[in-house]
Amino acid sequence: MLLYRFLSFIQVWLFSLQLSAQPITLVSWNLKDLGSSKSAEEVRFIAKTLRHADVVAIQEVVAGYGGAQAVGRLAMELNTLGAAWDYVVSNPTSSSAYKTERYAFVWKKSRVTLQGKPWLEQKYGLLIDREPFLATFSCEGKRFTVVNFHAITASKQPETEIKYLRFLPEEYPGLRMIFAGDFNLPQSHAVFGPLKDMGYHAALQHQKTSLRQTCTNGDCLASEFDNIFYPAGTVTIADKGIIPFYENVESFEKARLVSDHVPVFVQFSLR
Numbered sequence: 284m285l286l287y288r289f290l291s292f293i294q295v296w297l298f299s300l301q302l303s304a305q306p307i308t309l310v311s312w313n314l315k316d317l318g319s320s321k322s323a324e325e326v327r328f329i330a331k332t333l334r335h336a337d338v339v340a341i342q343e344v345v346a347g348y349g350g351a352q353a354v355g356r357l358a359m360e361l362n363t364l365g366a367a368w369d370y371v372v373s374n375p376t377s378s379s380a381y382k383t384e385r386y387a388f389v390w391k392k393s394r395v396t397l398q399g400k401p402w403l404e405q406k407y408g409l410l411i412d413r414e415p416f417l418a419t420f421s422c423e424g425k426r427f428t429v430v431n432f433h434a435i436t437a438s439k440q441p442e443t444e445i446k447y448l449r450f451l452p453e454e455y456p457g458l459r460m461i462f463a464g465d466f467n468l469p470q471s472h473a474v475f476g477p478l479k480d481m482g483y484h485a486a487l488q489h490q491k492t493s494l495r496q497t498c499t500n501g502d503c504l505a506s507e508f509d510n511i512f513y514p515a516g517t518v519t520i521a522d523k524g525i526i527p528f529y530e531n532v533e534s535f536e537k538a539r540l541v542s543d544h545v546p547v548f549v550q551f552s553l554r
Contacts (some may be wrong), residue, residue, distance in 0.1 A: 298503055306521040307395065307553075310336040311511055312546040313343050313433065317357075318350030318489035323365075325541050326353070332358035332528050332546065338420060340548040342433040344385040346375035349406055354387040363396040367392045369399050373416040377408040386416035386431045404451070411444040415451075419458065425553040427518070428455070432464035437506070441467040442474035449477040453516075459553070462512040465544060469507035486511040486523040488550045494543045495524045498535040503527075508549045522550040 285288040310333060314321075321329070321345035334338050343422035351372040356476065361368040370389040375385070388401065401418035408414045415432040430451060445466060452460055462483070468474065470485035479485075482513040529538035 287505045296496075297466050298453075305394075306550040307427075307428065308335060308337045308548060308550045309340070309461065309463065309511065309532060310338070310526070310546050310548045311340045311342070311431075311509060312535075313509065313542060313544040314341050315343055315346055315542040315544070316348075317343060318345035318353040320540065322354060323356075326356050327360050327374065329363060329415050329531070330357055330542060332526060333357075333389070333532075334361060334366075336365045336548070337422075338388065338390045338393070338429065340429050340431040341387040341389070342384075342417065342431065342465050342495040344372060344383065344387050346383045346385050350385050351387075357397065358389050361389065363516050368451075369397070371397070371418065373401065373403055376403065377405070382415060382434050382435070382485040384433065386413075386433070387418075388418050388429065388431065390420065395422045398426060406454070407444075410447055415448070415464075416450075422553065427553060428458040430460055430462045430464075431464070434463060434467045437508075442472060443542050446477075447475045449481070451479060459514060459517050461514070461518065463510075463547075465509050467508050471507075475512070482514055482516050483512045484515045484520075485527070486513060486520065487547060489505050490525060490547075492545050492547055494523060494529065494535075494545070495541055496539075498529070502536075502537065503529060504545070509544055511547060513551065519552045519554060520549055521552065522548075524548060 352370050358368050358370040372473050373386040377384045398419040412435050413433045416432045417430050419428040431517045487510050492509035493506045495505045532538040
């Protein structure tokens with residue numbers, strides 16, 4: 284009996300080690316006016332697309348009525364898929380009423396724990412139309428902070444505000460920051476040079492992430508806008524890529540009702 288109990292303990296211990304070794308999956312997704320659209324069927328489809336994530340950074344939640352409620356509906360749908368989830372929605376960003384929106388995070392409670400209260404970075408509220416939303420999470424006693432960001436459109440020169448992101452690691456030297464979002468620029472743009480010089484790597488290289496108006500001969504993606512930048516010195520990447528959700532929708536037109544961007548993801552461990 285004692286031998287049986289000892290072996291059972293060893294099995295549980297080894298299983299717990301396997302769980303702790305699992306990488307964290309971070310997904311970033313611009314969900315195109317979440318709250319002013321999205322049927323119940325579309326929200327459930329989004330939940331099924333995200334069910335394997337641990338943390339999701341969402342951009343383009345509408346600032347007015349319906350935005351926060353839509354994130355809540357998404358969390359409820361995720362809760363029906365086999366794990367318990369939680370969420371937080373930012374206040375509206377401080378830009379003009381035309382451009383203001385909310386950000387959101389949803390996360391799997393069995394995998395990560397929210398630390399403290401997330402915040403909009405007010406220091407750059409007058410310099411960035413949609414100032415980033417930051418949240419710190421812990422996993423196995425190690426912390427990381429996701430900087431959720433949606434830059435102005437490519438026609439308005441997003442580099443004029445992306446350049447301020449380089450100051451955040453200096454402003455919060457105790458935080459391990461991961462930048463995620465829709466930058467409306469490719470990672471090869473010179474504006475990302477200062478972050479790269481600080482040891483940040485772009486998860487995606489030469490990977491288009493926005494959807495074309497129409498999908499022709501399998502060519503469905505338009506521009507390299509969405510990405511995740513991580514500090515290579517303290518974050519180890521196990522996998523990365525996009526989730527081509529449009530392949531699981533009956534038509535490309537209906538896929539664009541879900542979003543005009545694909546989700547991007549990284550699977551990582553913390554050193």
